[in-house]
Amino acid sequence: xxxxxxxxxxTKFGELWxxxxxxxxxxxxxxxxxxxxxxLAALDAIFVGNMLSGVVxxxxxxxxxxxxxxxxxxxxxxxxxxxxxxxxxVYQGIQGIASGRFKRVLIIGVEKMTDLSSAExxxxxxxxSAEDEEGVNGLTFASxxxxxxxxxxxxxxxxxxDLAAVAVKNHYHASLNPLAQFPFKVTLKQVLESPMIADPxxxxxxxxxxxxxxxxxxxxxxxxxxxxxxxxxxxxxSLVSDTLSLSARKDxxxxxxxxxxxAEALKMAGIKLEEIDLAEVHDCFTIAEIISLESLGFxxxxxxxxxxxxxxTRLDGSxxxxxxxxxxxxxxxxxxxxxxxxxxxxxxLRGQAGKRQVKKAKIGLAQNLGGSGSTAVVHILKRxxxx
Amino acid sequence: xxxxxxxxxxTKFGELWxxxxxxxxxxxxxxxxxxxxxxLAALDAIFVGNMLSGVVxxxxxxxxxxxxxxxxxxxxxxxxxxxxxxxxxVYQGIQGIASGRFKRVLIIGVEKMTDLSSAExxxxxxxxSAEDEEGVNGLTFASxxxxxxxxxxxxxxxxxxDLAAVAVKNHYHASLNPLAQFPFKVTLKQVLESPMIADPxxxxxxxxxxxxxxxxxxxxxxxxxxxxxxxxxxxxxSLVSDTLSLSARKDxxxxxxxxxxxAEALKMAGIKLEEIDLAEVHDCFTIAEIISLESLGFxxxxxxxxxxxxxxTRLDGSxxxxxxxxxxxxxxxxxxxxxxxxxxxxxxLRGQAGKRQVKKAKIGLAQNLGGSGSTAVVHILKRxxxx
Numbered sequence: 001x002x003x004x005x006x007x008x009x010x011t012k013f014g015e016l017w018x019x020x021x022x023x024x025x026x027x028x029x030x031x032x033x034x035x036x037x038x039x040l041a042a043l044d045a046i047f048v049g050n051m052l053s054g055v056v057x058x059x060x061x062x063x064x065x066x067x068x069x070x071x072x073x074x075x076x077x078x079x080x081x082x083x084x085x086x087x088x089x090v091y092q093g094i095q096g097i098a099s100g101r102f103k104r105v106l107i108i109g110v111e112k113m114t115d116l117s118s119a120e121x122x123x124x125x126x127x128x129s130a131e132d133e134e135g136v137n138g139l140t141f142a143s144x145x146x147x148x149x150x151x152x153x154x155x156x157x158x159x160x161x162d163l164a165a166v167a168v169k170n171h172y173h174a175s176l177n178p179l180a181q182f183p184f185k186v187t188l189k190q191v192l193e194s195p196m197i198a199d200p201x202x203x204x205x206x207x208x209x210x211x212x213x214x215x216x217x218x219x220x221x222x223x224x225x226x227x228x229x230x231x232x233x234x235x236x237x238s239l240v241s242d243t244l245s246l247s248a249r250k251d252x253x254x255x256x257x258x259x260x261x262x263a264e265a266l267k268m269a270g271i272k273l274e275e276i277d278l279a280e281v282h283d284c285f286t287i288a289e290i291i292s293l294e295s296l297g298f299x300x301x302x303x304x305x306x307x308x309x310x311x312x313t314r315l316d317g318s319x320x321x322x323x324x325x326x327x328x329x330x331x332x333x334x335x336x337x338x339x340x341x342x343x344x345x346x347x348x349l350r351g352q353a354g355k356r357q358v359k360k361a362k363i364g365l366a367q368n369l370g371g372s373g374s375t376a377v378v379h380i381l382k383r384x385x386x387x
Numbered sequence: 388x389x390x391x392x393x394x395x396x397x398t399k400f401g402e403l404w405x406x407x408x409x410x411x412x413x414x415x416x417x418x419x420x421x422x423x424x425x426x427l428a429a430l431d432a433i434f435v436g437n438m439l440s441g442v443v444x445x446x447x448x449x450x451x452x453x454x455x456x457x458x459x460x461x462x463x464x465x466x467x468x469x470x471x472x473x474x475x476x477v478y479q480g481i482q483g484i485a486s487g488r489f490k491r492v493l494i495i496g497v498e499k500m501t502d503l504s505s506a507e508x509x510x511x512x513x514x515x516s517a518e519d520e521e522g523v524n525g526l527t528f529a530s531x532x533x534x535x536x537x538x539x540x541x542x543x544x545x546x547x548x549d550l551a552a553v554a555v556k557n558h559y560h561a562s563l564n565p566l567a568q569f570p571f572k573v574t575l576k577q578v579l580e581s582p583m584i585a586d587p588x589x590x591x592x593x594x595x596x597x598x599x600x601x602x603x604x605x606x607x608x609x610x611x612x613x614x615x616x617x618x619x620x621x622x623x624x625s626l627v628s629d630t631l632s633l634s635a636r637k638d639x640x641x642x643x644x645x646x647x648x649x650a651e652a653l654k655m656a657g658i659k660l661e662e663i664d665l666a667e668v669h670d671c672f673t674i675a676e677i678i679s680l681e682s683l684g685f686x687x688x689x690x691x692x693x694x695x696x697x698x699x700t701r702l703d704g705s706x707x708x709x710x711x712x713x714x715x716x717x718x719x720x721x722x723x724x725x726x727x728x729x730x731x732x733x734x735x736l737r738g739q740a741g742k743r744q745v746k747k748a749k750i751g752l753a754q755n756l757g758g759s760g761s762t763a764v765v766h767i768l769k770r771x772x773x774x
Contacts, residue, residue, distance in 0.1 A: 020519075051448075053514075054441045058522060060514035061438075061469035064628045064761035068635065073644070075626040076762070077475055080465040082448040088464055092479060098486035127440075127447035132407075135445060239462040241451045248455065257460070374451035375463070 002233045003094050005381070006104070007036025007217035008343045013331030014181040016211040021053060021112040025066045028213035028336075029108055036217040037228050043217070044102035046076040049089030049109040050335035055124045056116055066108060075102075082128030083284065084239075084370030085109065086338025087377035090216065091239050097220050104220075109339030110213035121209050125334070128371040130245035142206055142285065144246055144372045146198035149287040151252040153200065156302035158290075160200050164191035165309040166286035167204050167328055173315060174325025176356035181210050181331030205286040210331035214339035230350040234342075236269025236380040238262070244374045255295035257376035258367060262296050265365075265378040273297050276380070277361045278348055279319065280341035282369040283326040292367055293321065296378075320358045323348060338368035342379060349383040389620040390481050392768070393491070394423025394604035395730045400718035401568040403598040408440060408499040412453045415600035415723075416495055423604040424615050430604070431489035433463040436476030436496040437722035442511045443503055453495060462489075469515030470671065471626075471757030472496065473725025474764035477603065478626050484607050491607075496726030497600035508596050512721070515758040517632035529593055529672065531633055531759045533585035536674040538639040540587065543689035545677075547587050551578035552696040553673035554591050554715055560702060561712025563743035568597050568718030592673040597718035601726035617737040621729075623656025623767040625649070631761045642682035644763035645754060649683050652752075652765040660684050663767070664748045665735055666706065667728035669756040670713040679754055680708065683765075707745045710735060725755035729766060736770040 009031025011024050019027075025048070033040055046067055054060045063076030081088040086109030093105040113121050126135035129144060152158055168188055174180035186204060194204040218234075242257035243249055249256070266273060273296075281296065283289035293304040298319055307313065313321035324330045324344035327337055345364035347353040361383070368377045396418025398411050406414075412435070420427055433454055441447045450463030468475040473496030480492040500508050513522035516531060539545055555575055561567035578591040605621075629644040630636055636643070653660060660683075668683065670676035680691040685706055694700065700708035711717045711731035714724055732751035734740040753766045 052441070054439070054511075055445075057518065058442075058510070058514050059518040060442075060467060061516070061631060061758055061761065063468055064631045064758060065517070067628045068630045068632070068761075073628055073647070075478075076468075076628045077479065077626070078467040080447060080467055081450055081463075091462075092464065092482075095479075095482045095486040095488055098488070099482040100485065101482055123445070124441075127445050129448070130452070131444065131446040239464070241454045241460055241463045243455045244448060244451045245455070260460070371448055371451060374448065374455075 002235050003097055004219045004221065005216055005232045005234065005346055006219045007032040007038065008346050009035055010179060010214040010340055010343055011212050012179050013210050013212035013333060015114045017114065021057065021110055022065055022069050024112065024211060024213035025108050025110040026069050028215035029070060029106055032215035032217050035229065038217065040070055040072060043072065043074060043104055043106045045074055045096055045105045047089040047093040047105060047107050048078045049085035049339060050078055050111060051080055051082055051085045052111060052113065052124050052334065056112060081375045082370035083334040084338055084368045084375040084377050085335040087368035087379065088239060090339060090342060090379060091237055091377055093218055094234060094237060097218060105218050107216040107218060107339055108213060109336035111333035111335040112211050113209045113333060114211050118209060133245050140198065142198040142201055145285040145287055146201045147246065148252050148291060149200050152287060155253065158305055161188060161192060162305035162309060163205055163286040164188050165305065166283060166289045167191045169308060169314050170283060170322050170326040170328040173323050173356055174329030177325050177330060180325040180329055181208055182329045201285055207284045207327035207332040210333040212331060212333035212336045214336045214343055216339060216342060231384040232346050232349045233382055233384055234379055235382045236265040237378060238264035239377045241375050242373055244371055246372050253291055255291060255373040255376060257373055258292060258295040261376045261378040265380050269380045271363065275363050276365045277363050278323060278358050279321050279365045280324060280344050281321055281367045283322055283328050284332060296367060315356055315358060323353065323356050323358060338377060341366035341368060342381065345381045349381060389622050390484055391606045391608065392603055392619045392621065392733055393606045394419040394425065395733050396422055397566060397601040397727055397730055398599050399566050400597050400599035400720060402501045404501060408444065408497055409452055409456050411499065411598060411600035412495050412497040413456050415602035416457060416493055419602035419604050422616065425604065427457055427459060430459065430461060430491055430493045432461055432483055432492045434476040434480040434492060434494050435465045436472035436726060437465055437498060438467055438469055438472045439498060439500065439511050439721065443499060468762045469757035470721040471725055471755045471762040471764050472722040474755035474766065475626060477726060477729060477766060478624055478764055480605050481621060481624060484605060492605050494603040494605060494726055495600060496723035498720035498722040499598050500596045500720060501598050505596060520632050527585065529585040529588050532672040532674055533588045534633065535639050535678060536587050539674060542640065545692050548575060548579060549692035549696060550592055550673040551575050552692065553670060553676045554578045556695060556701050557670060557709050557713040557715040560710050560743055561716030564712050564717060567712040567716055568595055569716045588672055594671045594714035594719040597720040599718060599720035599723045601723045601730050603726060603729060618771040619733050619736045620769050620771055621766055622769045623652040624765060625651035626764045628762050629760055631758055633759050640678055642678060642760040642763060644760055645679060645682040648763045648765040652767050656767045658750065662750050663752045664750050665710060665745050666708050666752045667711060667731050668708055668754045670709055670715050671719060683754060702743055702745060710740065710743050710745060725764060728753040728755060729768065732768045736768060
């Protein structure tokens, strides 16, 4: 069944020291409900995507916490799937609607990460991977993805400058997005000369530590509200898991979960991959965007980096990718990211993306990953009655 | 719609230092699948209820972690609602089935709590309450419930021995449950003379810190497997939230969320409260069982403690409550508790509860709370084709 996106709202992404997690959640929620031309009281349930609140602030039980702030006494659940928590919350919210239980649900992805030191957050993030195997042996997320980058570079002769092209493109997109954490361009030279984090990944190959929230109002039917938004629907989705530990994979540079998820989502949507006009993919590191684009099937293996360098995935290219700026430059508040990806697609499909508007965008795809590809969630969105 | 419970499985509850969280989850899951006369490959999705893994072990992303251990590459989600995480996972799993997405789902409630010191766990548990208001001001869960006990005692003239009757009864039940953490009886004198934790609650008024896991296999339809189990269905359920902070409540000794949840669950089930034969309720503290029984409507306000002392909620009483031993004596691995409550009802409704079997049990109710009553989840179970 199709689910309608009635409203969207997000905070600025960045280092937001003056706002608490619940402040951010409220801000995004209120914006989304306003965008939907509704009142908070019209909501039936809340699904919160969040990974790290327990570790960062000692606060669990975010469903009830956020419901209290919104003055709602309705079912409220927290959903966690590491960096895929946001898209997982959307996936659960859609099930709640499809089950007949709820008519309208609020999805909130939220993360407050800058209250810890960078080292502490990096350790906490290893909770997304096999902590007792990878974490305790000193691996960080940058080094997990560096292993993938090394394997990819060796197999396909990729150079560091090919990876850097992803960062340059996503920073260019972010420069057109006022809510992005890093709304400025970088050059290939800047990326290549930035400090090494985990060979071959440099700091400008990595997504940042970010605070932020993003919210959606989903509905079973489109409401005929005067002045309501241009209708956008979720026409297909899928969530698939793969091994948590990288060592248990047969192939480091193929995302098995992504491959399966996109096939299922396309089947549900009843469309072909070629019909997708633009995509938001999980570029937690530059190499992640390359592998994601190939695992999704947009490019043949070994070719996505070169296509990126040629501009094919830029705003004006044949398949614009991460027009929001991606995790790389829009920022990566982990629980919010999957929801923000969907918001970017909605803006594009409605024609409300301002300076970064993709022309004639009708169908978009979002891919959100948890861990090193251990959870993959794909959503496909379509603008209705394309006028 | 009705959802069938095909299989149940749980570990021993207790201080299980030799087993990891994923060991416990696997053990319960394998038992539940075996009990259902199925293979793991017959499952479509996994819903994991867990609160504290991130804080206790640094491991988040339990869906993918447990799926990997079970060698399954299927949708796997973690659901968190503090001490109601287990029942919340069941609630989400039922939505997954009702939505038409999944035919058979595995629910696993799991918690590993004894890897931290008691003081550390008590601090971590405050993540279930309003941490930045109640936690930082030095409140513990025992003191939150002690405030409720004080208010109740003042209003209804309750004595400490009336509270103690709950502990005596639940320990008696646990003495008949080989999987209970404390499978032994205690006397009223022992409870009253046990060390004070938060006046008026003594150590034997409090549920313990526990490791353990509990699992269910749920299905859209009853499978006609040779040797399959006696069919038990979930015929009604509801999840409701209330304020996270106690100070925001109008009344300390009424659970608004429980009242609303039981009304909705009864309506969905199409039955009256009087038809319930037995109940598992959230007795994290003795006072919690009293307030829960009254908020559920089983007893008038101010009368549940006296009824307990008269034996009405004992195994052989008119409404057996917490025949498993409850959180108090069976143990309280927080994410597992809500699932364990349902397992106890299934055992009773199937007639497999051994020495603690309730006679002619046909319909049972489970109530699981998060925080100080901030989330309430009610499930109603019925034995089919009562023969």
